[in-house]
Amino acid sequence: MSRPKYSILVVDDDKNICKMIEINLRKTKEYEVRTALNGESCLKAIREEIPDLVLLDIQMPGIDGIETLKRIRDEDPRIPVIMMSAHGTIEKAVQSMKLGAYDFITKPFPADRLLVTVKNALMTSSLKREVDELRTELKKKYHFDNIVGQSGKMQEVFRAMEKIIDSNVTVLIQGESGTGKELIARAIHYQSKRANKPFVAVNCSALPESLLESELFGHERGAFTGATGKRIGKFEVANGGTIFLDEIGLMTQVTQAKLLRVLQEREFERVGGNELVKVDVRVISATNVDLEEAVKNGSFREDLYYRISVFPIKLPPLRERKEDIPLLAAHFLDKFAKQENKNIEGIAPDAMELLMNYHWPGNVRELENAIERAVLLANSNEITPKDLPQNVRAIGERKVYEKESTLSSWIEKLEEEALRQALLECEGNISKTAKKLGIGRATIYRKAKKYGLPMVNK
Ligand SMILES: Nc1ncnc2c1ncn2[C@@H]1O[C@H](COP(=O)(O)OP(=O)(O)OP(=O)(O)O)[C@@H](O)[C@H]1O
Ligand SMILES: [Mg+2]
Structure with missing residues (x-):
């Protein structure tokens, strides 16, 4: 099957040129x-x-x-337009570029020049369309609706996020591992005005100090052994967008100073350079270590701490x-069941x-x-205890055991009290007590001994 052809619209009042x-x-x-022979x-x-391209x-x-170019852009701003200028209209060609034309080509042009420009x-x-589509996907993926949380604590987080979405305030997200720090950082970026610019994540704990510095700020050629070419850093890549500094608590002192x-x-200089680079970047940091503690023990700069934690979450x-567990579990069940193409409707009560x-x-x-694994293992239309990881089940088994043991200690207490x-009523007489309670003598004897109750062996 031949691939679909691109459609091109050629517009010139000279029929021969068309x-x-x-x-x-x-x-x-x-x-x-x-x-077409004219603008109309x-x-x-x-x-x-709608054509894939216009030669105008x-x-x-x-x-x-x-x-005509202006009106095409009103119609659909994504159609690439190549202007054809004759002698003496070069200024207009430049003007058209400012109005969003993709390129211009001066008449007369050889055929191969035309073909290269069109291609x-x-x-x-x-490529632009693809990027646009991917961005739209990302915006959908990191929409607040996809962050699950009904609990008061999570609702508070959402309210906080809404307040700062469109400001440039520096955000510090603190939380244990796996609580959703990166998810929240991405959501802030993709819902903000910066969404069409890059979100760049840097894990500050993954690289040794010298490499982290060049990763963040870039380096000039020859800055250090192995720096064979100039390289721009993550701050420059993120220009206009957001940089996410993950595990910031593990950044060394030198890098902390530069970040400050x-x-x-x-603004900053690339490693080994002295040209000032200016950037417009929103900074979101995350940590699962207690930064206040790190400030107290001197491993994290206090001034930097205040800078990065203007808005803490x-x-x-x-x-x-x-209370978020059932919602999250349902959310992941839905996601993985779809992904695995399995028909699993829910999670069994046990x-x-x-x-x-x-x-x-x-x-x-x-x-x-755990849910991903359970979806893979499940062989009925619901998740059952046997599909869950051993440690999750073990806790449950222990709970049942604990419940049982508290129940039996209750029974024992009642039994002791009754005995x-x-x-007491039978003045410690075992035979009388046995008769009264309708239990054998041997049992009364054993139990009284167990509970240390006074008895008279008659
Ligand atoms: N509230 C939530 N709703 C839906 N999915 C969530 C939620 N919180 C976390 N997740 C999911 O849990 C996983 C872990 O989240 P994330 O990577 O953001 O955590 P983290 O705090 O950055 O962890 P770490 O400290 O280990 O890097 C991700 O797949 C994320 O999509
Ligand atoms: Mg993370």
């Missing part, structure tokens, strides 16, 4: 070509069917190329918001009880993994 371009494009067998019929053709002459009677424009525009300067001045561990009783040291991530009372 024909010449059409022939050259068709020769490649990659393009469908339509032609160009717009009409676009309304009938600048000088035309009636509405000229510049005006490049189509490639760029399809970026936060204060929004604390994510509670899952064991402190157990399995849910186990999930509720477990203390989840790995928080939401651990729950997510004490009966022995």
Whole structure:
């Protein structure tokens, strides 16, 4: 099957030029070509069917190329337009670039020049479309709706997030491992005005000091052994967007000092360079170590701590918001059942009880993994205890045991009390007590001994 052809609309008031371009494009067998002789019929053709690209002459009677370009952009700003300028219209060509034309080509042009320009424009525009689609996907994925949490504590987190979405305030997210720090950071970015710019995550604990510095700020050629070329750092990549500094508590003192300067001045130098680089980046940091403690013991700079924690968000561990467990479990069940193409409708009550009783040291991530595994193992249309990991089941078994043992100690207490009372009434006489309670003598003797009750062996 041949791949679908791109459709190109050629607009020029000179019929011969239209024909010449059409022939050259068709020769490649990659393009469908339509032609229009003026701005009006160009717009009409676009309304009938949106082309993948427009080749547009600048000088035309009636509405000229510049005006037509403006109207095309009103119609659909994503169509790439290549302007064709004749001698003397070069200024207009430049003006059209400012209005969003993709490129311009000066007449007369050789066929191969035309073909290269068209090919490049189509490639760029399809890449742009792809990026747009991926961005839309990401925005959907990191929508607040996909962050599960009914508990008061999580509702508080959502309210806090809403307050700072559109500001540039520096955010510090604190929480145990697996509580959703990165998810929250991404959601803040993808719901903010910066959403169309990059979200760049850097794990500050994963790299040794020298490498982390060049990772964050880039380096000039020859800055250190092995720096064979210039490299831009994550701060520059994130320009206009958000940088996520994960595990910031593990950053060394030297890097802390450099980061402090970026936060204060929004500028820095690449490692081994002296050119000042200015950036507009929102900083979100995350940590699962207690930073206040780290400040107290001197391993984290106090001034930096205040800079990064302008707006702190604390994510509670899952064991402190157990009411979210059923919701999260249902959310993950839905996700993995779809992914695995399995028809699992729910979680059996005894399995849910186990999930509720477990203390989840790995928080939401651990729950997510447990449900993923359960979905793979399940062989009925619901998750049952046997599908859950051993440690989750073990907690449940212990609970049952604890429940049983408290029950039996209660029974023992009642038994002891009844026996004490009966022995008292029968003045410690075992035979009389046995008769009274309708229990054998041997049993009374054994139990009285067990509870240390006074008796007279008669
Ligand atoms: N409230 C939530 N709703 C839905 N999914 C969640 C929620 N919280 C966490 N998750 C999911 O749990 C997993 C762990 O979350 P995340 O990676 O954000 O945690 P973290 O705090 O950064 O962990 P770590 O400290 O180990 O890096 C992710 O797959 C995330 O999508
Ligand atoms: Mg994380």
